[in-house]
Amino acid sequence: MDVDRLKHSWSLAAAHGDEVPLFFYSTLFLTHPDTRQMFPTNMAGQRDRLVTALGHVVSNVDQLDRLVGFLQALGADHRKFAVRAEHYPAVGEALLATLAHFLGPQWTEELAADWTAAYGLVAQVMTDAAREAEKVSPPWWVGEVLAHERRSFDVAVLTLRPSYLLPFTPGQSIGVAVPAVRTWRYYSPANAPRPDGTLELHVRATPGGVVSSRLVYGLSVGDQVNLASPVGDRLALSRSGGADLLLLAGGTGWAPLKALVEQVALEDRGRRVQLYVAARAPQELYDGEALDKLAASYPWLSVRYAFGGGPPGGEGAPARLVDTVLSEGDFRNRHVFVCGSDEMVSGSVQALRRSGYDPGRLHHEGLGTHWYGPAWRTHIDPLEQRNPATSGGDQ
Numbered sequence: 001m002d003v004d005r006l007k008h009s010w011s012l013a014a015a016h017g018d019e020v021p022l023f024f025y026s027t028l029f030l031t032h033p034d035t036r037q038m039f040p041t042n043m044a045g046q047r048d049r050l051v052t053a054l055g056h057v058v059s060n061v062d063q064l065d066r067l068v069g070f071l072q073a074l075g076a077d078h079r080k081f082a083v084r085a086e087h088y089p090a091v092g093e094a095l096l097a098t099l100a101h102f103l104g105p106q107w108t109e110e111l112a113a114d115w116t117a118a119y120g121l122v123a124q125v126m127t128d129a130a131r132e133a134e135k136v137s138p139p140w141w142v143g144e145v146l147a148h149e150r151r152s153f154d155v156a157v158l159t160l161r162p163s164y165l166l167p168f169t170p171g172q173s174i175g176v177a178v179p180a181v182r183t184w185r186y187y188s189p190a191n192a193p194r195p196d197g198t199l200e201l202h203v204r205a206t207p208g209g210v211v212s213s214r215l216v217y218g219l220s221v222g223d224q225v226n227l228a229s230p231v232g233d234r235l236a237l238s239r240s241g242g243a244d245l246l247l248l249a250g251g252t253g254w255a256p257l258k259a260l261v262e263q264v265a266l267e268d269r270g271r272r273v274q275l276y277v278a279a280r281a282p283q284e285l286y287d288g289e290a291l292d293k294l295a296a297s298y299p300w301l302s303v304r305y306a307f308g309g310g311p312p313g314g315e316g317a318p319a320r321l322v323d324t325v326l327s328e329g330d331f332r333n334r335h336v337f338v339c340g341s342d343e344m345v346s347g348s349v350q351a352l353r354r355s356g357y358d359p360g361r362l363h364h365e366g367l368g369t370h371w372y373g374p375a376w377r378t379h380i381d382p383l384e385q386r387n388p389a390t391s392g393g394d395q
Helices: 003-014 019-031 033-038 047-059 061-081 087-106 109-134 210-217 251-267 288-297 321-328 342-354
Strands: 141-150 155-162 173-177 185-187 199-204 224-231 245-250 273-279 301-307 335-339
Touching: 003 047, 003 061, 003 087, 003 109, 019 033, 019 087, 033 087, 047 061, 047 087, 047 109, 061 109, 061 173, 061 224, 087 109, 155 210, 155 224, 173 210, 185 199, 185 210, 199 210, 199 251, 245 251, 245 321, 245 342, 251 273, 251 288, 251 335, 273 321, 288 301, 301 321, 321 342, 335 342
Parallel strands: 245 273, 245 335, 273 301
Antiparallel strands: 141 155, 141 224, 155 199, 173 185, 173 224
């Protein structure tokens, strides 16, 4: 298998832009009509993300060892879309037909053999993972709404009880779908695992967002939602060893960091935690009561607020929370976890790096442009295709 040839051929095909996903899906749906039901009607705008991610992964098959964990999680996760083993050859056929169409005379038997072998390796990892996942977990869980609190006009805090235990690690994201809508949105639980298995989600309604709007405005106690297996490990506390922590939260990006604080309390390893929370004004601290309670309960936790920046009612939290952090202390010996809007996260990480913080100690979710993160989640509402860890499009 010639990996350089794979990468070069993909770059040539990808240069045709939007025509590539259009041809791919037209081919897939014409040759295998049964696959159409796996894709919601509102997937326009997501096509390029799927095909681009698919091409990148297959053409980088020489890095399969690095991608195995991701592909395994993806294979298990895609069960919630009713993806079966027989669907993978269908996607492979459409991919090869698309490459042959756009490469023309450059599409040779040798190149076709390389792409077939590379795609086969990727598909095998994913199908094997899906089979293994079937032994231990369902394609999705049903969650009952136990509590629904509107904390502001567009923010709600939900308490959900899965039909049975849904294991997760603080900092991970869980897929959520309203049964009537074939669209999934990823949210990070705002709690460490509890004995009763309940989950706390912080959701900000995104204008035009199907899932977040339904969760904030359309649900009440007793309603049900679907929950998918947890994904992601970039905000996992295990990445920091036993080091002290600096946490930077913007808006509902506070949710996964709240889960980390609860996990620190459960582990009781003597860490010190400095938490900075950003909001435009005190009244926009939708979880202020819980923050005050945590600060009063744990002497190892220090909480600071940063107010101001941005128009009232706009999206996200102040992007320059990091300026307050840098002006108040030197935390370069700590592991730093940052969660909020893409703007807030990227601005904070860049400023911390310029100030001498070790990049290996800076932890945050992949931003929306990362090709093998949200790019693969083709069933997320295009209006809500953002950083999953911000728990509700609060960006």
